[in-house]
Amino acid sequence: MFPPHRYYYLHNFQRALAWVAERYDDVLDETQRRFVADYAALPQPSQALLARLLLRRGPWFRASGLNYEEIGPAEAAAAPLEALGWLDRDAAMTPDELFGLHTKPELLRLFPHLPASARKAGLLDALRARQPDAQPYRDWHPDAGEAVWRLMAGEVCERFRLMFFGNLHQDWSEFVLADLGVFQYESVPFDAASRAFQSRADVDLYLALHACRAALDETPQAATGAGLDALLAQVQASASANPWLEQRRAKVLLRIGQACERAGDWPAAERVYAQCAYPGARHRRIRVHERMALLPEALALADQALAAPESEEEAQRVARMLPRLRRALGQPRPPAAGLRAAPxxxxxxxxxxxxxxxxxxxxxxxxxxxxxxxxxxxxxxxxxxxxxxxxxxxxxxxxxxxxxxxxxxxxxxxxxxxxxxxxxxxxxxxxxxxxxxxxxxxxxxxxxxxxxxxxxxxxxxxxxxxxxxxxxxxxxxxxxxxxxxxxxxxxxxxxxxxxxxxxxxxxxxxxxxxxxxxxxxxxxxxxxxxxxxxxxxxxxxxxxxxxxxxxxxxxxxxxx
Incomplete structure (x- = not known):
């Protein structure tokens, strides 16, 4: 038997699940409640293996890379997880995912027809040309002497992580870093009613907005043409009565508008900024009007902003734009801002x-x-x-x-x-x-x-x-x-x-x-x-x- 401290990561994940189950019972659906119950009923090695996988980069894992003394043989610990559908050795794997699991020498042994002198990226291009479709790992490597699994429980665990932390930039390693004393946090009293999300819809909206932001980061052209319409429709459908979710939605709109500007699509940027209440959107909309040669509209919005600025930053930026706008419209130059000169x-x-x-x-x-x-x-x-x-x-x-x-x-x-x-x-x-x-x-x-x-x-x-x-x-x-x-x-x-x-x-x-x-x-x-x-x-x-x-x-x- 191994001492309890060897399972620190398991105890941390169990603690997080219990936390979510207690505070979010009304937000969980039957699938999520069943996950919590099924996980608690697993043998300890299987519980520990899943917790280990959630701390690692996935979603694909080779049995040979899962060597944990306190867990024992990976295949034995994985069997109950496979029975629940949380690990799948028959899932389809793309060529890119296959290359992510193997070193170049392994790939050359697996595909001897590929050019050995090529870099790994070149090998991948060659394989894509011959076999672009995804297929189970056993079809890629019929003679593999080990199991390879895809983690299928990642999505539900991601949802649990979001409900626990209230964001997706923190992960389960926070427990480990706190246990090691790397990070220490102030203890703030809060009751069981204190939570980031008040309804299942709140969680769904957060995830939808996160998907929009990911689409913008990964595919810049997502904010062009039909992609823009789809993004806007998704953001518009994510309206919420939750103030901080609304602020997050407004920030996604701002990012979409900025992507339209980078693409030089000024009408699209204007359309987006007109819907956006995030700080800075009004200033950017004035700039877009100017780019579109809609100078009266730009000046009217600038005067409105200067009369009731949302911040010092906006007032400063608009004051810098006004002389140019008024000059272009043949109007008198406004008085210069009375900024003091520092020694x-x-x-x-x-x-x-x-x-x-x-x-x-x-x-x-x-x-x-x-x-x-x-x-x-x-x-x-x-x-x-x-x-x-x-x-x-x-x-x-x-x-x-x-x-x-x-x-x-x-x-x-x-x-x-x-x-x-x-x-x-x-x-x-x-x-x-x-x-x-x-x-x-x-x-x-x-x-x-x-x-x-x-x-x-x-x-x-x-x-x-x-x-x-x-x-x-x-x-x-x-x-x-x-x-x-x-x-x-x-x-x-x-x-x-x-x-x-x-x-x-x-x-x-x-x-x-x-x-x-x-x-x-x-x-x-x-x-x-x-x-x-x-x-x-x-x-x-x-x-x-x-x-x-x-x-x-x-x-x-x-x-x-």
């Missing part, structure tokens, strides 16, 4: 021999023990926000947490994310009006060390850096940054300046955006710079040239 440093530095990024070259040039400089980009202020507002981010809001492997709340990117936790965020930010915020951040830094967070990157936050930030950055400045983060969590977590410089003796700091030769400020960086300047926060832009460049010499400076 500027100009540096001429030796080109790093080791290919060091320009940001780190500037950091090293400025860094002194008495005036340290750190490369932080988006990590520092996000981490300070995440630590101070930890109770708000991980508040047990209904529908935000529904399994133990969540890095953050499921509604993090939703427009109402701050509003649903308004009281908790207000309490956290109120600490910045008292001296207690420093102790609170330090306490969270110690108590939550290593726990997954959508805001805290632990590797980028050292104790010395945290101490400098809390000593040199005024609480009022932290509050301004945190308020802007909350105004648009999804967008404003990025675009923060690259470096932070400290003068500990004077308890002051400066944020610096670094630009190498030919590099320009990005839109989100411009918005952060303007915000910092408008609230009296010290920020600047450092432009760097290398000493070996042929351009006229710039002023040597260090900005000290």
């Amino acid at each position: 500027r440093h100009d540096l001429v530095l030796p080109r790093p021999a080791d290919g060091l990024p320009v940001e780190l070259a500037v950091r090293d040039h400025w860094h002194r023990d008495q005036t340290p400089a750190h490369y932080v980009e988006n990590t520092l202020f996000n981490a300070l926000f995440g630590l101070l507002c930890w109770p708000a981010v991980f508040a047990p809001v209904p529908g935000a947490f529904f399994h133990p492997f969540q890095r953050g709340p499921a509604d993090l990117g939703a427009p109402d994310f701050p509003a649903r936790r308004a009281a908790q965020f207000q309490a956290c930010l109120a600490l910045l009006d008292t001296p207690e915020y420093r102790d609170e951040i330090w306490r969270r830094y110690r108590d939550k060390q290593g726990l997954q967070s959508p805001f805290v990157s632990w590797d980028a936050l050292s104790e010395p850096l945290l101490a400098l930030a809390l000593d040199c950055v005024p609480a009022a400045h932290l509050k301004r940054v945190f308020e802007r983060l909350l105004s648009d969590v999804k967008t404003n977590r990025s675009g923060l300046p690259d470096l932070i410089r400290f003068w500990p003796a004077e308890r002051r700091y400066e944020l610096v955006e670094v630009k190498g030769p030919g590099d320009k400020l990005q839109d989100n960086q411009i918005r952060w710079l303007d915000y910092c300047l408008s609230h009296g926060m010290p920020v600047s832009v450092c432009h760097v040239r290398w000493q070996d460049m042929d351009a006229a010499p710039a002023t040597q400076g260090d900005g000290r």
Whole structure:
């Protein structure tokens, strides 16, 4: 007998199935309930083999590749799974799938007529030309001395995985990584009613939308001609009263519109964007109108967007488009946007021999023990926000947490994310009006060390850096940054300046955006710079040239 810990992966899968069966009994159909019951009745080696296969890349498996001491002979463990139809050795296999199971020497022994000098891809082309149809493995390899199975239970297990995690980007390995301590998660209390999907239709809609996204990723021409009509029909049929599914559906529409743009099909893109409420769709629709020479329509939509922008990002983009649109229509140019110009440093530095990024070259040039400089980009202020507002981010809001492997709340990117936790965020930010915020951040830094967070990157936050930030950055400045983060969590977590410089003796700091030769400020960086300047926060832009460049010499400076 093997000790229980040898079956850790089996216990994890059993735990997940029990979780789904308990919380989603009203969502499961009879086939899925029967799967749970049949799985529980299997011999342990068969249960373990199926759990192993779900952790591996399939759907085809050779018996010779299934060597697990605690399971024993693969064929014996597979027999009960075959009886249930969960493994099938008679399923049709395509030439591509056959090549995925074998090495080139094995294929040449199996098909001696193929050109031995060809690469494996060439061998596959040659085989496709002779035998393009799928057939059972035994017909490909009549003399095979081992069993080869296709996993047939993958679809129902995929559905279980979706219901457990609420997404398809996490898989069963999450259990293993958590058991090994690779990932650690905050424990958030939630009851049995907390779950990602409220009905069977919700699960079906998610899978339908996922299929649309997969079609776009795998086949770009899926958004052209009849394929576009089919995709749109599928997305339109996936409308839901579930807000986060509707947001997901809107994002799929946005991707379809972008695919139409890439194909140069402007009328199709306009048709898609007209149906899409996802952030950014209106701006793209204005661009499409412009491409179609529908300038009055483009200007009308731009004026509408500028009067009531969905975000700072949209307002910035539309303001950039308006002069061009009005000029094309013979209208007066609108007043220029009143963006503030950040102070500027100009540096001429030796080109790093080791290919060091320009940001780190500037950091090293400025860094002194008495005036340290750190490369932080988006990590520092996000981490300070995440630590101070930890109770708000991980508040047990209904529908935000529904399994133990969540890095953050499921509604993090939703427009109402701050509003649903308004009281908790207000309490956290109120600490910045008292001296207690420093102790609170330090306490969270110690108590939550290593726990997954959508805001805290632990590797980028050292104790010395945290101490400098809390000593040199005024609480009022932290509050301004945190308020802007909350105004648009999804967008404003990025675009923060690259470096932070400290003068500990004077308890002051400066944020610096670094630009190498030919590099320009990005839109989100411009918005952060303007915000910092408008609230009296010290920020600047450092432009760097290398000493070996042929351009006229710039002023040597260090900005000290």
